Amino acid sequence: MKNKDFNKLLLLIPAGLILVGSIVFLYSRPGSGDDRICQENVAKLQKLENADIAQTEQQLQNLKKSEEDDSLRNMDSSTVLDDVQIRQAFAGSVILGDSITNSIVEYGYLDTDVVVAKLGLSVAGADEQIATAISLNPSHVFMAFGSNDLEIYGADSSGFVADYKKQIVKIQEALPDIPIYINCILPITDAAIEATPDLAYYSQYNEGLISLCQEMGCTFIDNSAIVEGSSEDLYEPDGEHVIQDYYPKWLTHMAQAAGLQT
Template identity: 35%
Template sequence: MKSNVKLIAVASGIIVVMLVAIIVIIVMGNKANRISEKALETGSEKLQTAEQVSVKDSEESIDALLEKEKKEAEEKAASSQKEQEQEKPVKKEKLSNKEIKTIFKDSVFVGDSLTEGIEVYQFLSKSNVVYHRGMSVPQMGDLSDTIVGLNPKQVFLWFGMNDLIYFSGDADKFAEAYAEQIKALQKKLPDATIYVNSILPIRENAIKKKSVFKYYEDYNGALEDMCQEMGITFIDATALAEAHSDQFEPDGIHISSTFYPYWFKNVAEKAGLL
């Protein structure tokens, strides 16, 4: 009997131990699962954070690369433009005295006091300038022998200022007289090319003193029409003179020496000598 009781007590103890062990194993397993789940959750969060950081870093890197490429492209374009500007020849607004003498060495300028200034200011020599102060177109024939004797390749006529008074503002009569003189000169110099220069704008102070000067635009219009009919180049310097209106003499008619280089540049371009 005692033996059976002892046996039962041992079996009960073993069962209790086994139950305790099972409980411990279950508790430990649940704890491990919780730890694993927590670790997994933490790892996932870290991974997401890492991915976010990685994407952000990538985006920033791409933006920085694009900005760098844009900057390099802009610098390259600016450098290229600068090189082109340096290589592009600067267009001069006027001719030097040496250029004037070289370009017009075979030319003769014919006219009144404005033409006289070409020699007075030593832009060209007497062999390139024929003038008479106060001369009008009808008297141009008086200079024809001198002009022919110089045997020029180009003849630049520059009349009109005095003709405003001579023809009392009648542009048509002025153009008719001019055409007659040109035809006569062409017969004597058949191989020379003749050009006609426009009358320079007359300042308001001069027009107030002599109202007939206000017709200079009509005269220029008649000259342009005449040249077109005759197949002659008309060299208009109106815009040029207006752009340099500060270089007129106080009388509002004549020009200072500093304007001539600009005028010569315009003449050379229109005549195709540049």
């Protein structure tokens, strides 16, 4: 959907509020009829308006996500940041995570003054990395945990989210004015899930992270369209980790989400 159509939807919310507000005013004036009936009618109107607003807000969110997904699927050499731009964009930031994040360093895109990651790391076991990130006094913090946690927590997505929250709280208490961005757990191939069934819970974990971001004032970054919309297979043979071609697109998307592009 075009931006102009998106903007039209934005106008529906205040318009609806004005309409219902006017009706409520008319039905609530003295002498307009039985008070009880008026109150019931007002309550019904308010209920309908609340439902309409919630539905419209959901439509807006769906449109925004659709546009973002389309943008990710259409990434090419003209829109992906090059190596120099990536270093410029993330200067002063910190990216926390496990082996998937650590590959940013292994492939040479960023150094350990930005990427604080460790192979096999879980979110609950990241105390040392969180402390290091805080000590760097970054301008932005990006977190990317979950691939190892799936096999630790299994069906207990709430336990994973609770431990993630503890780490976020540490950062927010030490760096209260620093924005925090939470990366999704990437989709996992059917073959990998068949081999390790606990990996199938990744979507539940992501739903929990979305709610956590809303609660904690963080920004959720959904990178799934990068792998789902690519014309090439971006997965390693294990069906969980990703190949080098994924990383410039991921870093570009993170930079876009945080407004870091130069």
